[in-house]
Amino acid sequence: MMNSNIFLVNLPDQVTTSLLPVLQGENLGHVQSFITDDLTQPLKIAITNTDYLILYIETIDEESIARLKLKQNIPTLLITRSLNFEMERTAKEHYIDMVVNENDSELSSLIYGFIRQHDIYRFQHALVVDDSRVDSRIVANILSSEFINNDTELNSEQVIERLRLTPTINILILDYEMPSKNGCELMQEIKETFLDRSFIFIGLTGNRNGAIKFLANGADDVFIKPIDNELFTLTLRRLIFNAHKMNRDQCTLNDYKKIINNMTKEISDPIYVLTTVNDCLLEGKVSKAQYENFKTLSQLSKEKLTHTFDSFLNYFAISNYMQSSALKSSSLQSMIATQLYLESSRDKLRNIIVKKSFDDDIKNLCVPEKIGQVINQLTHDAVMRSQNGGELTIRLYTKNEDIVFEVQDASSVSKASLLTSVGIEKPPEGLIQTPILNQLLCQKIINEYDGSLGVHHENSGDVHFFKIPKKTFYLGKIYH
Structure with missing residues (x-):
């Protein structure tokens, strides 16, 4: 975490009281709070090395946002009571990166997440490789708007040397149609040259053939030109955060290995040594009956320790497997089971009865990674709606030429769902649905x-679902 400067401007006392302990307790940086009557140009006040600006304006319209004259290179968050979807669009155009409602129950968490997001972004360095100056500049502008350090390279022959000279580059955005070598060939060369270096690979192409080749050779994602800016940004965020989490998990795994290596200290069988030393200390010091009892206890301890070490080894093996970049898709059954396991590990399922109904002929079909995101989101939201207890039903079946995935909960608060379908369900009066980005992303993926x-209502609870042509799913490399 870098030493950030965080400026809180005109925040109400109740917001500041709940927010300051979070910012200070997480050591996010140096926090300054002040009041000003001139919000049209707040940065004229003596502020230097500003990293984050958190503004509060009780009531504001789109014209007033344009008059704020904020700076492009400072992550800015606006707190207001007058939040609407059109305002969010206007705010983004005028360098306000996020708008949240003052009465949001998770206001402090949203601000914390906003700052953490950009702290992670500081460590990202993207290289855009495209022989088109126009296309490379478009992508570079999107990256800059997300505060991601970026460079462009027009010549694919210069990329390897550039990566050698710039070890901070960890994101590669490669055009497919380039002279000398296409983007897919360049990606393969990079992987073979930098075996111990992790990259996020994003392919750009104007045709389906290029997209298929990128994905078949292990690209993290592919976009068809012209790029959908919003979907590109959302996907980039997901890839960055997944890579960040994976690196953090790998560090934790390495720490565990180091601890165990230190414990063993080159002893080939530490458990045998421990139990033998225990026997030597007891022999001749206690009665025969006591010695036999202690020896039995020692043997039980050895068995439990052996089981513990075996579990450690299994954990390492599974963790390394899950880190593998080869895992690009999973069966529907394993995706659903994994998401339920994650929710359970967060202590969300203690009062929930989960019922699953899967058609045997489709549950082992693999799905594109993007569809997995929608499965995870619908399952997560159903668990959140049912966290006070209830029956969660998951159904997976074939209907005509489609595969249908449904999640039904019996919660009485289902209308306060964290994810509702576009144009299907109107949110209750006064309720602000904060994960609008998740909603849009899921809708875009399904449309793709x-x-x-959608969602439909039954007496036993709301049913959130998606249906998709069966040909989208595949088993291994064979599409159905």
Whole structure:
């Protein structure tokens, strides 16, 4: 974490009281709070090395946002009571990166997440490789708007040397149609040259053939030109945060290994040594009956320790497998089971009865990674709606030429769902649905695969679902 400067401007006392302990307790940086009557140009006040600006304006319209004259290179968050979807669009155009409602129950968490997001972004360095100056500049502008350090390279022959000279580059955005070598060939060369270096690979192409080749050779994602800026930004965020989490998990795993190596200290069988030393200390010092009892206890301890070490080894093996970049898709059954396991590990399922109904002929079909995101989101939201207890039903079945995935909960608060379908369910009066980005992303993904996303109501609870043509799913490399 870098030493950030965080400026809180005109925040109400109740917001500051709840927010300051979070910012200071997490050591996010140096926090300054002040009041000003001139919000049209707040940065004229003596502020230097500003990293984050958190503004509060009780009531504001789109014209007033344009008059704020904020700076492009400072991550800015606006807190207001007058939040609407159009305002969010206008705010982004005038360098306000996030708008939140003053009455949001998770206001402090949203601000914390906003700052942590940009702290992670500081360590990202992207290289855009495209022989088109126009296309490379468009992508570079999107990256800059997300505060991600970036460079461009027009010549694919210069990329390897540039990566050698710039070890901070960890994101590569490669155009497919380039002279000398295409983007897919360049990606393969980079992987073979830098075996111990992790990259996020994003392919750009104007045709389906290029997209298939990118994905088949292990690209993290592919976009068809012209790029959808919003979807590109959302995908980039997901890839960065997943890579960040994976690196953090790998560091934790390495720490565990180091601890165990230190414990063993080159002893080939530490458990045998421990139990033998225990026997030597007891022999001749206690009665025969006591010695036999202690020896039995020692043997039980050895068995438990052996089981513990075996579990450690299994954990390492599974963790290394899960880190593998080869895992690009999973079966529907394993995706659903994994998401339920994650929710359970967060202590969300203690009062929930989970019922699953899967068609045997489709549950082992693999799905594109993007569809997995929608499965995870619908399952997560159903668990959140049912966290006070209830029956969660997950159904997976074939209907005509479609595969249908449904999540039904019996919670009485289902209308306060964290994820509702676009144009299907109107949110209750006064309720601000904060994960609008998740909603849009899921809708875009389902649309991309010619499917539909929605919700319908039954007496036993709301059913959130998507259906998608069966040909989208595949088993191994064979599409159905």
